Amino acid sequence: xxxxxxxxxxxxxxxxxxxxxxxxxxxxxxxxxxxxxxxxxxxxxxxxxxxxxxxxxxxxxxxxxxxxxxxxxxxxxxxxxxxxxxxxxxxxxxxxxxxxxxxxxxxxxxxxxxxxxxxxxxxxxxxxxxxxxxxxxxxxxxxxxxxxxxxxxxxxxxxxxxxxxxxxxxxxxxxxxxxxxxxxxxxxxxxxxxxxxxxxxxxxxxxxxxxxxxxxxxxxxxxxxxxxxxxxxxxxxxxxxxxxxxxxxxxxxxxxxxxxxxxxxxxxxxxxxxxxxxxxxxxxxxxxxxxxxxxxxxxxxxxxxxxxxxxxxxxxxxxxxxxxxxxxxxxxxxxxxxxxxxxxxxxxxxxxxxxxxxxxxxxxxxxxxxxxxxxxxxxxxxxxxxxxxxxxxxxxxxxxxxxxxxxxxxxxxxxxxxxxxxxxxxxxxxxxxxxxxxxxxxxxxxxxxxxxxxxxxxxxxxxxxxxxxxxxxxxxxxxxxxxxxxxxxxxxxxxxxxxxxxxxxxxxxxxxxxxxxxxxxxxxxxxxxxxxxxxxxxxxxxxxxxxxxxxxxxxxxxxxxxxxxxxxxxxxxxxxxxxxxxxxxxxxxxxxxxxxxxxxxxxxxxxxxxxxxxxxxxxxxxxxxxxxxxxxxxxxxxxxxxxxxxxxxxxxxxxxxxxxxxxxxxxxxxxxxxxxxxxxxxxxxxxxxxxxxxxxxxxxxxxxxxxxxxxxxxxxxxxxxxxxxxxxxxxxxxxxxxxxxxxxxxxxxxxxxxxxxxxxxx
Numbered sequence: 001x002x003x004x005x006x007x008x009x010x011x012x013x014x015x016x017x018x019x020x021x022x023x024x025x026x027x028x029x030x031x032x033x034x035x036x037x038x039x040x041x042x043x044x045x046x047x048x049x050x051x052x053x054x055x056x057x058x059x060x061x062x063x064x065x066x067x068x069x070x071x072x073x074x075x076x077x078x079x080x081x082x083x084x085x086x087x088x089x090x091x092x093x094x095x096x097x098x099x100x101x102x103x104x105x106x107x108x109x110x111x112x113x114x115x116x117x118x119x120x121x122x123x124x125x126x127x128x129x130x131x132x133x134x135x136x137x138x139x140x141x142x143x144x145x146x147x148x149x150x151x152x153x154x155x156x157x158x159x160x161x162x163x164x165x166x167x168x169x170x171x172x173x174x175x176x177x178x179x180x181x182x183x184x185x186x187x188x189x190x191x192x193x194x195x196x197x198x199x200x201x202x203x204x205x206x207x208x209x210x211x212x213x214x215x216x217x218x219x220x221x222x223x224x225x226x227x228x229x230x231x232x233x234x235x236x237x238x239x240x241x242x243x244x245x246x247x248x249x250x251x252x253x254x255x256x257x258x259x260x261x262x263x264x265x266x267x268x269x270x271x272x273x274x275x276x277x278x279x280x281x282x283x284x285x286x287x288x289x290x291x292x293x294x295x296x297x298x299x300x301x302x303x304x305x306x307x308x309x310x311x312x313x314x315x316x317x318x319x320x321x322x323x324x325x326x327x328x329x330x331x332x333x334x335x336x337x338x339x340x341x342x343x344x345x346x347x348x349x350x351x352x353x354x355x356x357x358x359x360x361x362x363x364x365x366x367x368x369x370x371x372x373x374x375x376x377x378x379x380x381x382x383x384x385x386x387x388x389x390x391x392x393x394x395x396x397x398x399x400x401x402x403x404x405x406x407x408x409x410x411x412x413x414x415x416x417x418x419x420x421x422x423x424x425x426x427x428x429x430x431x432x433x434x435x436x437x438x439x440x441x442x443x444x445x446x447x448x449x450x451x452x453x454x455x456x457x458x459x460x461x462x463x464x465x466x467x468x469x470x471x472x473x474x475x476x477x478x479x480x481x482x483x484x485x486x487x488x489x490x491x492x493x494x495x496x497x498x499x500x501x502x503x504x505x506x507x508x509x510x511x512x513x514x515x516x517x518x519x520x521x522x523x524x525x526x527x528x529x530x531x532x533x534x535x536x537x538x539x540x541x542x543x544x545x546x547x548x549x550x551x552x553x554x555x556x557x558x559x560x561x562x563x564x565x566x567x568x569x570x571x572x573x574x575x576x577x578x579x580x581x582x583x584x585x586x587x588x589x590x591x592x593x594x595x596x597x598x599x600x601x602x603x604x605x606x607x608x609x610x611x612x613x614x615x616x617x618x619x620x621x622x623x624x625x626x627x628x629x630x631x632x633x634x635x636x637x638x639x640x641x642x643x644x645x646x647x648x649x650x651x652x653x654x655x656x657x658x659x660x661x662x663x664x665x666x667x668x669x670x671x672x673x674x675x676x677x678x679x680x681x682x683x684x685x686x687x688x689x690x691x692x693x694x695x696x697x698x699x700x701x702x703x704x705x706x707x708x709x710x711x712x713x714x715x716x717x718x719x720x721x722x723x724x725x726x727x728x729x730x731x732x733x734x735x736x737x738x739x740x741x742x743x744x745x746x747x748x749x750x751x752x753x754x755x756x757x758x759x760x761x762x
Contacts (some may be wrong), residue, residue, distance in 0.1 A: 010045035030128035066145030085119035099147035161345035175214030182210035214273040232340035266301035306336035350434035356390030374470030375421035381564035394440035481514035498555030507580035523653030608744040627699035634669035636698030695731030706736030
């Protein structure tokens with residue numbers, strides 16, 4: 001690098017009074033008045049609207065430095081009198097290659113990147129003091145080897161083409177076998193989507209006169225790019241160093257376009273797209289990839305001429321291509337190739353699952369297969385949120401259609417009314433990602449459908465990694481919990497009043513099933529003060545037709561969106577760890593949200609008299625604690641549980657305390673009645689009828705086994721007669737020193753003297 005030649009481009013040194021840029025004058029004034037301990041003004045130069053302030057800058061370099069930065073470095077700060085971001089040149093020919101230098105053309109010195117903000121934004125707070133501080137900070141980080149910052153772009157480009165491009169990863173990966181074109185939107189003709197020609201179904205008017213070729217540089221072939229190419233020749237030389245023979249490949253491709261059907265392509269401008277690994281100056285591969293587009297100012301036909309495969313057509317001929325194939329083998333004209341100018345253009349990956357993943361801060365794509373049952377308000381919003389985070393490959397099951405009143409809290413639109421919700425949600429998810437490999441699949445059917453849909457639904461559930469119940473249906477949730485699939489289950493739902501949301505996630509080993517989590521959540525509602533009123537029906541509802549069941553709750557979309565976002569975030573956190581979770585959000589009128597997180601309790605199951613009885617470790621611990629508090633006296637109370645009569649299952653969720661009028665002695669316990677019915681009614685109402693009275697519990701004194709005494713057997717007989725009215729069996733739990741027994745009497749109570757007993761010793 002000839003620094004003297006570069007300086008001469010700005011003319012000879014001039015007096016400071018000649019500076020026209022207010023920013024340049026401010027920098028000189030600041031340095032001379034306030035920053036002489038950091039920098040000194042060497043000279044200023046002005047030429048054709050460009051002004052350069054040359055400073056000797058003290059870098060603060062210690063004895064050892066990661067890069068060869070000297071204690072004193074000469075820099076040039078370039079200003080434009082019309083107002084552009086100042087550019088900081090390093091005026092030393094052998095200044096080291098570091099991270100966060102901007103790409104320049106080969107005749108320019110290195111430019112350090114001190115600010116990643118757009119100038120329109122940075123200008124609002126820019127001062128000469130800030131510029132000096134940013135330069136000093138850059139030197140400090142370079143000395144410590146801390147220049148790489150994931151928040152900044154790598155090797156930003158100083159200037160380039162006004163066009164920008166979009167390309168999908170799949171198109172780029174197989175670019176060598178495809179003919180690519182740039183397709184523009186009528187309203188935004190400077191932004192082009194690069195796609196295979198065979199995939200384009202529109203009219204030629206929507207194809208910009210741009211043709212593209214794309215290449216991927218392998219990591220083992222990649223070396224750091226220090227300068228931006230300015231011609232097709234310099235670009236070819238750069239790519240040749242990285243294992244790509246651009247000239248040969250272009251000769252092959254353009255030769256195939258020299259026919260009448262490809263005329264418009266030879267008359268188009270040309271873009272070369274290159275995907276490269278990011279390599280640091282110390283030859284270390286960095287996260288992510290560097291995507292660049294190099295736009296030519298000449299047409300593809302002009303490039304074909306410079307490569308020796310074509311000549312301009314004779315003026316006045318009948319040909320429409322404008323170029324004809326060369327006769328014989330002609331080598332590329334290197335001088336002509338070097339005259340094909342290129343500009344760097346902005347290019348973006350299409351939004352695919354990998355990009356979505358990276359934007360959330362995760363490193364690996366989550367391609368687990370999810371089946372979501374229920375495509376209503378919560379399902380449509382949560383799935384839409386998760387797919388934007390790059391989560392999952394989706395199947396959506398629902399037989400419902402979108403009705404007008406659904407639009408108020410669904411991702412569907414007015415023109416979607418009467419369409420199936422599963423189809424709508426799957427289509428919406430597919431429209432988010434440019435990723436054919438992860439297309440969402442709808443199954444517009446009822447979960448309980450008969451064959452042949454039953455076969456399709458079962459196949460989807462059996463092939464899933466995760467099953468999400470978004471139906472808000474107890475019947476559907478329990479059916480999914482019991483299904484033979486090995487997938488981990490999740491349940492999500494809003495509370496009836498719309499001011500809360502619930503997330504239930506099974507542990508990865510499914511030791512606690514969705515049924516168990518449902519019961520434990522309901523148990524928490526019965527005795528956790530924080531969840532009081534959580535499932536109470538709303539005061540106001542909306543009748544959307546004249547039918548007696550056509551009633552829906554009143555929940556504004558703003559609240560649906562907030563709660564759905566919270567559920568989506570909680571779900572992703574929970575599904576990435578093996579532990580299960582019960583998470584509840586409660587939202588206040590002012591938008592404040594309280595979060596309650598509970599760890600699922602270990603469950604124990606007993607088969608008794610044809611019924612499955614499940615009890616949580618937390619319930620047992622609570623009962624044991626009540627027993628310990630009353631020793632040496634016996635104590636007891638009523639049992640609450642969730643009952644599934646067709647499934648013949650009882651899940652004990654809570655053991656109440658002894659009523660105040662109970663008789664508690666060291667040799668016996670007689671449960672009182674004060675407040676019991678009120679407690680049962682309140683629990684029934686708080687849980688919308690899901691938790692009910694299922695039996696009694698009591699403790700035995702120390703060193704007495706938890707087996708039923710004659711008095712206990714008489715009580716069971718009484719309970720059996722009581723529960724027989726509800727066609728339910730009678731349940732009793734007896735707590736001892738270190739174990740308990742569950743007794744489930746026959747509904748007819750034929751043999752009360754020999755009840756079946758299931759015991760558990762923790």
